[in-house]
Amino acid sequence: xxxxxxxxxxxxxxxxxxxxxxxxxxxxxxxxxxxxxxxxxxxxxxxxxxxxxxxxxxxxxxxxxxxxxxxxxxxxxxxxxxxxxxxxxxxxxxxxxxxxxxxxxxxxxxxxxxxxxxxxxxxxxxxxxxxxxxxxxxxxxxxxxxxxxxxxxxxxxxxxxxxxxxxxxxxxxxxxxxxxxxxxxxxxxxxxxxxxxxxxxxxxxxxxxxxxxxxxxxxxxxxxxxxxxxxxxxxxxxxxxxxxxxxxxxxxxxxxxxxxxxxxxxxxxxxxxxxxxxxxxxxxxxxxxxxxxxxxxxxxxxxxxxxxxxxxxxxxxxxxxxxxxxxxxxxxxxxxxxxxxxxxxxxxxxxxxxxxxxxxxxxxxxxxxxxxxxxxxxxxxxxxxxxxxxxxxxxxxxxxxxxxxxxxxxxxxxxxxxxxxxxxxxxxxxxxxxxxxxxxxxxxxxxxxxxxxxxxxxxxxxxxxxxxxxxxxxxxxxxxxxxxxxxxxxxxxxxxxxxxxxxxxxxxxxxxxxxxxxxxxxxxxxxxxxxxxxxxxxxxxx
Numbered sequence: 314x315x316x317x318x319x320x321x322x323x324x325x326x327x328x329x330x331x332x333x334x335x336x337x338x339x340x341x342x343x344x345x346x347x348x349x350x351x352x353x354x355x356x357x358x359x360x361x362x363x364x365x366x367x368x369x370x371x372x373x374x375x376x377x378x379x380x381x382x383x384x385x386x387x388x389x390x391x392x393x394x395x396x397x398x399x400x401x402x403x404x405x406x407x408x409x410x411x412x413x414x415x416x417x418x419x420x421x422x423x424x425x426x427x428x429x430x431x432x433x434x435x436x437x438x439x440x441x442x443x444x445x446x447x448x449x450x451x452x453x454x455x456x457x458x459x460x461x462x463x464x465x466x467x468x469x470x471x472x473x474x475x476x477x478x479x480x481x482x483x484x485x486x487x488x489x490x491x492x493x494x495x496x497x498x499x500x501x502x503x504x505x506x507x508x509x510x511x512x513x514x515x516x517x518x519x520x521x522x523x524x525x526x527x528x529x530x531x532x533x534x535x536x537x538x539x540x541x542x543x544x545x546x547x548x549x550x551x552x553x554x555x556x557x558x559x560x561x562x563x564x565x566x567x568x569x570x571x572x573x574x575x576x577x578x579x580x581x582x583x584x585x586x587x588x589x590x591x592x593x594x595x596x597x598x599x600x601x602x603x604x605x606x607x608x609x610x611x612x613x614x615x616x617x618x619x620x621x622x623x624x625x626x627x628x629x630x631x632x633x634x635x636x637x638x639x640x641x642x643x644x645x646x647x648x649x650x651x652x653x654x655x656x657x658x659x660x661x662x663x664x665x666x667x668x669x670x671x672x673x674x675x676x677x678x679x680x681x682x683x684x685x686x687x688x689x690x691x692x693x694x695x696x697x698x699x700x701x702x703x704x705x706x707x708x709x710x711x712x713x714x715x716x717x718x719x720x721x722x723x724x725x726x727x728x729x730x731x732x733x734x735x736x737x738x739x740x741x742x743x744x745x746x747x748x749x750x751x752x753x754x755x756x757x758x759x760x761x762x763x764x765x766x767x768x769x770x771x772x773x774x775x776x777x778x779x780x781x782x783x784x785x786x787x788x789x790x791x792x793x794x795x796x797x798x799x800x801x802x803x804x805x806x807x808x809x810x811x812x813x814x815x816x817x818x819x820x821x822x823x824x825x826x827x828x829x830x831x832x833x834x835x836x837x838x839x840x841x842x843x844x845x846x847x848x849x850x851x852x853x854x855x
Contacts, residue, residue, distance in 0.1 A: 317368065318345075318420060319340055322339060324393055325366060326447075327398065327441055327444050335434050335437070338434075339422070339430060343422050345420055346418070346420075346421055347417075348372075348413035348416065348418070350416055351412065352413045353410060353412050353413075354412065354413065354419065355407050355410065357375075357406075357410045358406050359406060359407045360404070360406060361399070361403070361405050361406060361407050362423060362425075363400055363421050363422060363424065364395065364396075364423075365411075365419045365421055365422075366394075366395045366419065366420040366422075367390055367391060367393065367418075367420075368392065368418040368419060369392055370392070370415055370418060371389060371414040372394075372396070372411050372412065372413055372419070373386055373390075373413075374390065374396065374411060375409060375410040375411075384410060396411070397411075398448070401422070401428075401441070402441075402445065404424075501520075504521060504602050505519060505521040505522035505580075505601055505602065506518075506522060506598065506599070506600045507522055507598075507599040508597065509537070509538065509596065509597045509599075510595075511593065511596065513537045513538065513597070515533055515535065515537070518530045518534065525572070525602075525603050526572050527572040527573030527574050528541075528573050538554070539551055542570055549695065550568060554584050558585065558586040559586070559594075561586070561588065563583065565581075565584075567581055567582070567604065569702050569705060578603055578605045579605045580603055581601045581602050581604045582601040583599070583601055584597060584598070586598075608706070609706065638670075640667075641667045641671065644663040644664075644667045644670075647663055648660050648663050648664070690734070691730050692731075692733065693728050693729070693730050694729065694733060695728050696765060696776075700722070700776070701720065701722075703737055703741075704720075707744055712748050713744075716759045716760070716761055717759065717761070718761055718763065719760065719761070719762040719763070720763055723765045723767045725767050727767070727772075727841060729839065730843045731839055735819070736815070739811070739812045739815045739837065740776070743812060743835045746808060746835070747761045747778055747779075747833075750780045750782025750832065751780050751781060751832070754781065760780065761779070761780050762777075762779040763779075764776070764779065765777075768838065771841075772841045773821070773838050773839060774838065774839060776836070776838075778834070778835045779828055779834045779835075780828070780833055780834075781830065781831050784831060784832050784833050785825065785827070785833050790825055790827070793809060794809050794812075794824075794825075816837045816839060819840070819846075820840055820844070821838050821840065822838050823835070823836065824837075
């Protein structure tokens with residue numbers, strides 16, 4: 314064995330006092346082992362039966378982690394270091410694995426060889442026990458020091474944990490108070506509030522919502538917004554709402570819906586959505602109110618204003634007509650007196666004056682018709698939804714009591730550009746005519762159908778008002794939209810003329826035809842997009 318081995322033995326506390334002659338016996342019992350890179354010297358759990366001194370290289374001491382099944386490095390031993398000394402005294406399995414980092418050389422002393430040497434040299438045993446005792450004492454002191462540091466760190470961590478726990482409890486209490494407060498606000502709000510989760514399912518439905526829609530929370534929980542919004546164009550509205558909310562925008566508008574008890578109402582609706590930092594939807598809030606009564610009052614006010622304006626105009630018109638009629642009546646009285654007196658020389662002159670007065674009245678009424686044309690304000694809107702909304706208010710009028718309305722709307726009809734107020738007036742006039750036509754029908758037999766149709770080849774929209782009333786004769790059908798045509802007692806024919814004028818102003822056409830099942834059908838068509846109309850517009854008459 315080389316002097317290097319003897320020097321290494323002298324550096325080990327177990328052997329540093331041993332005389333040279335005895336040390337030679339130990340040197341003879343030692344075996345040299347060469348290890349390649351990554352080679353395992355022994356594994357955890359192997360029998361512990363040898364002591365090692367590193368002659369060259371580096372050895373890692375590794376411990377298996379039962380949770381991750383990986384080896385954790387406990388220590389690194391280099392040249393001159395030793396390990397496995399407890400194996401010289403006890404027969405126990407290895408508590409760790411020894412692995413060569415690179416190429417290494419270790420000196421191995423087996424327990425059997427060590428016991429034989431100690432048996433022949435008893436003082437060695439006392440020295441070995443003293444050294445091991447010192448090593449254990451140092452290990453205990455180091456463990457105690459480590460435990461004290463760990464305890465100190467643990468106490469600090471416990472203090473921080475307690476502080477964090479207190480803060481969390483305070484936050485939870487504040488959150489509970491805020492939730493209760495928010496719950497009371499939501500419950501007491503005059504606006505209906507509906508909240509859906511990330512999947513679009515309703516999980517908040519306040520008292521105002523119950524009152525507006527007629528459902529209780531159990532009936533509506535877990536369903537989507539589509540269970541509440543039931544307009545004709547529900548699909549378009551829901552898609553528009555989803556598009557706006559997905560873009561982090563707020564949606565607002567008026568929607569025509571149906572309640573649980575089949576009532577039709579108008580609601581003002583506002584929707585917004587909350588997202589997390591990953592742009593994932595967390596919840597959506599919908600709030601609003603029932604504006605049906607407001608809409609009714611608004612329409613009544615507009616109607617009353619129109620009536621007031623018409624009343625003022627009627628007084629002025631009556632004054633003007635009285636002036637013309639006074640001239641005519643005066644001439645009639647003079648003609649009567651002249652005829653009685655047998656003096657008719659100037660009668661023709663007076664008749665001419667009367668005719669001129671009648672011509673002035675005709676010109677005056679024509680100017681009134683021109684003046685009555687409202688200023689046009691065309692805008693883009695959904696015709697089906699508009700008609701549904703209008704009919705909601707029309708049906709509430711007394712003249713439509715007992716009338717069954719049927720909607721036959723073309724779902725493929727795109728939005729149109731038109732003057733809403735004028736289309737409203739045209740529709741109202743046709744519905745009034747239909748109501749008059751079915752007035753004599755038996756109860757339960759009064760039927761009005763409103764139909765829309767998309768004509769892509771124009772492209773245009775057709776609106777039809779169909780009744781099952783007394784109908785029109787072939788003669789009336791040919792002059793139905795001519796000036797002063799009417800078949801109603803006390804009628805003046807202005808209603809259908811107004812319809813014709815409105816549709817012509819939209820570059821459209823209007824006509825009537827027989828209803829094959831009895832009654833009449835009034836149609837009008839208007840282009841989807843408005844542009845300057847031709848100088849002459851042909852009106853189709855069925």
